[in-house]
Amino acid sequence: MSSTLRISALLLAVLMLLGGCRAMTGRSAEPVSGVEFAMNTWVEQRWYGDEAQETYDDIMACLRDLEARLSLYREDSEISALNASAGREPVRVSRDTFTLLSRAKEFSAESGGLFDVTIAPLTLTWGITSGEPHIPGEEEIAAAQALVDYRGLILDREAQTAMLAREGMKVDLGGIAKGMAASVCAEIPRKHGVSGYLSIGGNTMVCGKKPDGQDFLVGLRDPRGEASEALGSFAMDGLTMATTGDYERYFEQDGVRYHHVLDPFTGRPSASDLISVTVISADGTLADCLSTSIFLRGSGALEQYFARDDCRVIAVTKDLQVYATPGLWDDFTINPSKTQYTFHKS
Structure with missing residues (x-):
């Protein structure tokens, strides 16, 4: 290509x-x-x-x-730890990260899901911000879309933890x-x-x-x-x-x-x-x-x-x-x- x-x-x-x-x-x-x-x-x-x-x-x-702490592309970031634990267990995050995740989920709900903090599966599929872009096929797009749903981001304010409901879900904070x-x-x-x-x-x-x-x-x-x-x-x-x-x-x-x-x-x-x-x-x-x-x-x-x-x-x-x-x-x-x-x- x-x-x-x-x-x-x-x-x-x-x-x-x-x-x-x-x-x-x-x-x-x-x-x-x-x-x-x-x-x-x-x-x-x-x-x-x-x-x-x-x-x-x-x-x-x-x-x-x-x-x-916030990078989608750094393996040692809090967001990468959250994404890696999707569907399995909550991850404790820093106060700033928790606050940003909370606001991102609120904005996602306010927009009716048009802005969605869990857009990462699509972001990674297209690769436009990664330096290795490509046009994915219909099946690739559909598979990534099925994992995008901000309602699957579960936040526990008292424990200061975050969790993604299903395996394969990922958070991308690039838009916020x-x-x-x-x-x-x-x-x-x-x-x-x-x-x-x-x-x-x-x-x-x-x-x-x-x-x-x-x-x-x-x-x-x-x-x-x-x-x-x-x-x-x-x-x-x-x-x-x-x-x-x-x-x-x-x-x-x-x-x-x-x-x-x-x-x-x-x-x-x-x-x-x-x-x-x-x-x-x-x-x-x-x-x-x-x-x-x-x-x-x-x-x-x-x-x-x-x-x-x-x-x-x-x-x-x-x-x-x-x-x-x-x-x-x-x-x-x-x-x-x-x-x-x-x-x-x-």
Whole structure:
């Protein structure tokens, strides 16, 4: 089989627009920044302040710790232990892992199973995020689908244990863990008194302002442009932005793009009319989960999410229509060069 796996190495969903900092002098104006691979994606950081290096290092240590516990692909992780014990016995997990599993199950129920924390059998069958993708046959898909059911995740809060009801079931926290990680890491720059941003794949957290007092502007990635192209930008101090898009991770075969957002009801990459969904919230876990759920539901469900008061949403359809929570337009500066898109402000 001939296929090509394409994973954007940097700025999977956003472009940080950081001009204007050079006017400052002194240590605080010189950022500590870098890009490293963690949590199965690229992590970018940039911090300003006397304790910028400590912030950078503490965040990477936090992400490595979370990855060690939550990764589907590490044999020694708590999630791998849970998956290996499916259908046999409960596994005691750390408090953070238990909390994330609990929220993931709640979100799964809220979405009616469209977002499903036990999607791993399908994730592994397609292999799109593993580096070895392929198009599975009908029997493979059906066998994997039969093992996807969030109701089979059994949680015991008092014992702090988790169990999967049937052998072969597996948990995949990839659709929620990065948003949670962004929220957890938000405490680190506050503790060190620095400003800057953290981008974990499609999840970006911003803390404070630039050294010259200006806002950090977050660019919304053009889902049909290059990684450096943005549809527009907005300020986002103290919030986390999560983006799900069909351009993030995918492979192509015979001219067809197969992206990583799998629909548990079809067993295949989502066929909704959306190509990008961004959710902005103070709760990174919520933002991460909702961006996936909305992407799977399609544009017909947007109005119910626009009405929520715990997040703001901006979505792009296959025919390049851009819709957003009405109040978001007041803070969003459209890139005037993106004339191929229609921005619906009402």
